[in-house]
Amino acid sequence: MPGRVVVVTSGKGGVGKTTTTANVSASLAGKGYKVIALDADIGLRNLDVVLGLENRIVYTLVDVIEGVCRLPQAMVRDKRVPNLFFLPAAQTRTKDAVSSEQMADLCKELQQDFDFVFVDSPAGIEAGFRNAAAGATEALVVTTPEVSAVRDADRIIGMLESLEVTPIRLVINRVRPDLVQRGDMLSVADVLDILAIDLVGVVPNDDSVVVSTNRGEPLTLGTQSLACKAFDNIGLRMTGEEVPFLDIEHCGQKGLVGTLRKMFGF
Amino acid sequence: MGQETCELRTIHLKGEVYGLRMVVHEQADLKALGSDLQRLGEEGEHILSGAKVVVDFQEREIGLQEVSLFLEYFSRKGERGEPRILSWISNNSTTLGMLKNLGFVTGIPETGSSSERERNRKSLLYDHSIRSGQRIEHGGDVVVLGNVHDGGEVVSRGNILVLGKLQGVAHAGSGGDVGATIFARIFEAPQVRIAHKVSYVDQSSSWWGKGSLVMLEDGVFVVQEMDI
Numbered sequence: 452m453p454g455r456v457v458v459v460t461s462g463k464g465g466v467g468k469t470t471t472t473a474n475v476s477a478s479l480a481g482k483g484y485k486v487i488a489l490d491a492d493i494g495l496r497n498l499d500v501v502l503g504l505e506n507r508i509v510y511t512l513v514d515v516i517e518g519v520c521r522l523p524q525a526m527v528r529d530k531r532v533p534n535l536f537f538l539p540a541a542q543t544r545t546k547d548a549v550s551s552e553q554m555a556d557l558c559k560e561l562q563q564d565f566d567f568v569f570v571d572s573p574a575g576i577e578a579g580f581r582n583a584a585a586g587a588t589e590a591l592v593v594t595t596p597e598v599s600a601v602r603d604a605d606r607i608i609g610m611l612e613s614l615e616v617t618p619i620r621l622v623i624n625r626v627r628p629d630l631v632q633r634g635d636m637l638s639v640a641d642v643l644d645i646l647a648i649d650l651v652g653v654v655p656n657d658d659s660v661v662v663s664t665n666r667g668e669p670l671t672l673g674t675q676s677l678a679c680k681a682f683d684n685i686g687l688r689m690t691g692e693e694v695p696f697l698d699i700e701h702c703g704q705k706g707l708v709g710t711l712r713k714m715f716g717f
Numbered sequence: 718m719g720q721e722t723c724e725l726r727t728i729h730l731k732g733e734v735y736g737l738r739m740v741v742h743e744q745a746d747l748k749a750l751g752s753d754l755q756r757l758g759e760e761g762e763h764i765l766s767g768a769k770v771v772v773d774f775q776e777r778e779i780g781l782q783e784v785s786l787f788l789e790y791f792s793r794k795g796e797r798g799e800p801r802i803l804s805w806i807s808n809n810s811t812t813l814g815m816l817k818n819l820g821f822v823t824g825i826p827e828t829g830s831s832s833e834r835e836r837n838r839k840s841l842l843y844d845h846s847i848r849s850g851q852r853i854e855h856g857g858d859v860v861v862l863g864n865v866h867d868g869g870e871v872v873s874r875g876n877i878l879v880l881g882k883l884q885g886v887a888h889a890g891s892g893g894d895v896g897a898t899i900f901a902r903i904f905e906a907p908q909v910r911i912a913h914k915v916s917y918v919d920q921s922s923s924w925w926g927k928g929s930l931v932m933l934e935d936g937v938f939v940v941q942e943m944d945i
Contacts, residue, residue: 576850602849605866609848647846647864 453562454485457569457689458587458616462603464574466595467624467654470664471682472571473501475591478671478686480535484566487526489558490540491583492573493548499539503667504529513541516553522560531672536565546578551585558586567689576610584611590619591651591685596626596637601645608648620651622685627656631700638700652685654678655699725753730761735803735826736769743775747783754790765800771826773806781815813934824896840875847871847885854891865906873897886910895933902945904929909938 459472469492476488490498493513499505510525515538529535538561541548561568572583584590590611594604604621611619623642630636637645639653654660657678663670670679671686677697684694727745731738741750757765772787791802804822807813816823840858847853847861849868859873864881871877871885874892876899883901888910890897895912904924909916909931916938918925924942931940 602868605849606868609851609869612845612848645866 453559454565455567456558456562456586456588457567457591458491458572458584458589458611459569459591459593460572460580460583460607460611461574461593461600462576462580462607463594463600466593466600467622467660468574468593469497469501469571470660471591471593471622471624471654471685472498472569473669474671474679474682475686475689476567476569477502477529477532477535477669478683479567479689480529480532481671482686482690483534484690485534485536485564486567486569487536487538487561487565488569488571489538489561490571491554491579492571493540493579494542494545495573496540496542498571499527499537500667501664502529502537502669504537504539505667508539511539511541512557513544513548516549516557522557546573546582549582551578551582554582555586562586576606580607580610581614584614584616587616590616591622592619592646592648593622593624594642594646595624596631596639596642598637601637601642605646608646618649620649620689621646622652622654623650624654625656626653626699628700650696651688652681653696653699654681654685655697725757727753728757730757730764733771735771737765737800738771738773738806740773740775741777741779741783743777750783751786754786758790768800769803769826770800771803771806774809774812775806776808777812778809779807779812779815784816784819808935810934841873846881849885865901876900895936898930898932900928900930900943902928904931904940911938914938 459468461468472488476486480486488498488502489512490496499508504527507527510520512525514520515522515525525538527537527539529537558568570583570587573579592604592608594600608619623639626639627636631638643650655677657676659670659676660678670676671682681697687694727747727750728739728741731740791800803826804824805816806823806825807816813823840860841855842860842862843853844862846863847865847869849866852870853859854872856874858875859871860878861871862880865871865879865883865885865887867884869885872888872891874890874894876897877887877889879887879901882903883906885906886908887899887906889899890912893912897911899909899911903926905926907918909918911933914933914936924940927942928944929940930943931938
């Protein structure tokens with residue numbers, strides 16, 4: 452049975468597409484699935500840094516498409532998790548170096564060998580996004596609880612629907628419980644109300660994410676934090692497991708209830 | 718533009734593109750309305766036979782009693798050539814409100830070629846939500862079964878009915894039809910457009926987030942709260 456090709460996209464830049472790709476890929480690989488993370492952000496690659504594999508890149512996705520090398524030669528195997536592979540983007544080229552058909556063919560080829568193919572899409576709605584979504588069988592839309600990001604996510608969901616990439620699931624990243632409680636940030640319910648699609652994960656704003664990104668060590672490879680748990684849960688939900696959502700919006704709550712929540716680990 | 722064809726104390730008839738306009742004199746004593754209508758039925762049958770009539774009350778405030786006289790007259794005429802009322806015109810807001818509440822068609826009827834009317838009559842049923850960046854444009858009425866999200870657009874030459882939330886732009890009567898209306902089950906649109914008019918909606922309005930019907934009356938946007 453061919454694997455699942457998941458495009459991770461958002462419309463708006465800087466909301467956490469690459470972080471989500473890296474962490475969910477690492478999480479699923481850690482659970483025994485054979486996973487490849489593909490960086491489709493040609494010319495502005497970042498996934499290599501977040502995965503900590505930048506020093507091991509020899510060939511890129513563009514080299515594979517242009518026939519400079521064979522597909523396995525360009526794949527970088529993560530030594531920390533045996534089932535995690537990475538296909539880097541070319542930094543010296545631009546988005547028009549590949550076409551949608553070529554990307555779709557590449558995804559089809561990867562589908563034969565992997566359980567999950569995660570495609571890290573570039574920001575925007577132009578050719579780069581369309582190439583990334585070309586071979587996808589499903590999508591993870593990442594947004595933050597900000598009006599601008601949610602509106603862009605809505606736009607991208609509409610485009611994914613017209614490209615017939617379904618199911619489309621939502622990841623709400625960087626939720627700040629203190630701001631939500633004060634009414635200064637959209638709550639998870641607000642975002643779902645606007646976007647009306649299935650929620651697959653809520654990730655709290657967490658310093659550990661910044662640290663892990665800078666170190667090139669995906670959280671799900673070891674660190675224990677709330678964000679790590681959230682990414683892990685996204686992986687589990689994608690495999691069909693029923694995992695209750697973390698009550699992130701109340702985790703900053705003070706008083707007896709808050710203390711009890713902390714004591715019992717939510 | 719109309720040509721005068723018959724004169725009575727309280728009403729007179731004018732020929733128009735759409736048929737006959739039955740104008741009620743602004744100054745006339747309405748006590749004679751009943752007898753005038755009866756006289757018109759007897760003497761003017763040749764004119765009214767099969768006619769399409771628009772009743773025009775002009776600026777006058779009219780009560781239910783006068784309206785029922787017209788209804789009685791037209792129902793009696795049914796067996797002889799079937800004249801029928803196309804619509805009712807009034808420049809008086811109380812009268813217009815009453816006519817609309819009775820469910821009557823108001824305003825000057827639209828004219829156009831029959832093929833155009835036929836095309837306009839066809840409705841579009843859209844069974845998805847319209848998301849940001851998506852736009853649908855249609856010649857007739859548009860019914861959206863989902864939401865119209867912020868950044869989405871619906872443009873219709875007829876009416877627009879949104880059964881979900883309306884947060885994007887809705888433009889009804891885009892061809893200039895001032896009689897077009899917009900209804901949303903949950904109205905949260907910061908802007909609405911009917912014909913060539915635009916209105917900015919205040920979020921603190923009492924009907925914000927509720928079922929609302931938006932229409933134009935004498936060039937002014939009127940909102941009627943309506944829960945369905």
